[in-house]
Amino acid sequence: MFDVRKRRIPAVAGLAAAVLLTVQVGAAADPRPTLAQARAKLAQLNDKADAVVERFNTVNEKYKAARTKYERLNKEYATEQAKVEGLRESVVSTASGLYQYGGLSSVPGLMSQQDPSGLLAGLAVAGQVSAGQAWTLNEFDAATKGLRVRRTTAKAAFDDLGDLLGDVGKEKKKVEKLVGEQENLLRRLNQFNAGDPNSRGITYDGPASGSARKALQFAYAQVGKPYRYGATGPGSYDCSGFAQASWAAAGVKLPRTTYQQWAWGASRRVSLKALEPGDLVFSNGFGHMGIYAGDGKMVHAPRTGDVVKVVTMASYGPGRFVGAVRP
The missing domain is CATH 1.10.287 (Helix Hairpins)
Structure with missing residues (x-):
């Protein structure tokens, strides 16, 4: 005699497995961030x-x-x-x-x-x-x-x-x-910029003079080269390595890191309201820095996936920068 229970058990088990699988897949697949x-x-x-x-x-x-x-x-x-x-x-x-x-x-x-x-x-x-x-x-x-x-x-x-x-x-x-x-x-985000290690950059035509002008001329000539952590040039830079190399071109020897450069400039600090081209500007926490280029702009090596570029300091918002040093 045919036992209907023998048909029911596999059917019920299959349904339970399907439900369980659906729950597991749903739990594992986190929604993609916006x-x-x-x-x-x-x-x-x-x-x-x-x-x-x-x-x-x-x-x-x-x-x-x-x-x-x-x-x-x-x-x-x-x-x-x-x-x-x-x-x-x-x-x-x-x-x-x-x-x-x-x-x-x-x-x-x-x-x-x-x-x-x-x-x-x-x-x-x-x-x-x-x-x-x-x-x-x-x-x-x-x-x-x-x-x-x-x-x-x-x-x-x-x-x-x-x-x-x-x-x-x-x-x-x-x-x-x-x-x-x-x-x-x-x-x-389709925002990765590999840069060009052989970039010839752009020409600096700002108001700097003397050693500051030499530093900025070198800095602008690096525009387009990639950021790379720990790098000091010539094909890539991180922020403090970029500042060090730029001022080295003007005959000024800066220490290697942002912390060291800030400490080195203890007697050379200037107010952000009195910036002059060539001044080193430091972010809150001293994790980042750039070189003031005049007219509210700075040149810097930003971060991974970006290149040496000239930006407005205002684009970082108020309170981003905490001080400056004049080499």
């Missing part, structure tokens, strides 16, 4: 990226300074080591002379001393030595002490270098994650 929401998200990412990029730049600068210090100390250590080895030959000669005249009982045993201090201690019991021999021994003693100091200092610098390299790696990961999000949103 254009306004995407732009608001991009603005948040841009502000966050400004701060993260400058933190990366700051840590990277510390790393480069530590690397330079370690390389210098390591070189000094090698020089000191060579000096010790050179003096060791003179000490051996002194010891041989003392042995020859009966001052020492065992030159081979004495020369086997690995520790320079042990070698000197052995020679100290040899009795009287000549003035020249005494000078050699004193020089050797001072050199070995200096060698130990150099070795310890270089080791500490090397350890610092390793710690900072780890910090650079962490900050770089944060930046690259943000940059990826920025690029995705910009491409979705």
Whole structure:
């Protein structure tokens, strides 16, 4: 006899599965953000990226300074080591002379001393030595002490270098994650501008003079080149790298990051109401900066997906910029 329940069970199970699948698909497919929401998200990412990029730049600068210090100390250590080895030959000669005249009982045993201090201690019991021999021994003693100091200092610098390299790696990961999000949103909004690393820019014809004019002429010649975090030119720039390169063209050496440039200009700060072409202008939080070009405009390297450009400062709205420095 045909059992209707055998037909009902699969049918009901299939219906339940279909309903469940519909619910799951509906829950997983979040609604796409509107254009306004995407732009608001991009603005948040841009502000966050400004701060993260400058933190990366700051840590990277510390790393480069530590690397330079370690390389210098390591070189000094090698020089000191060579000096010790050179003096060791003179000490051996002194010891041989003392042995020859009966001052020492065992030159081979004495020369086997690995520790320079042990070698000197052995020679100290040899009795009287000549003035020249005494000078050699004193020089050797001072050199070995200096060698130990150099070795310890270089080791500490090397350890610092390793710690900072780890910090650079962490900050770089944060930046690259943000940059990826920025690029995705910009491409979705059809606003990603890859720029041209070989752009010849435009001509500056503003009111600046002297070194400020040279800086702005260089800056305008970079218009159209892409923004790239951590970049200092010549094919791409970030905001502080752009300011540094522009003023370098005028013979003025600026520090690398926005924070460092603001601190460097502690005695050179000017009011935003008294801006002159060439002044460095800084955003609230010091995550971004540009170069004032006159007539209410500035030239800057904005952010990921954009290029070096000239904009009006008013386009950023009131309160965006907090101060300026005149190099």
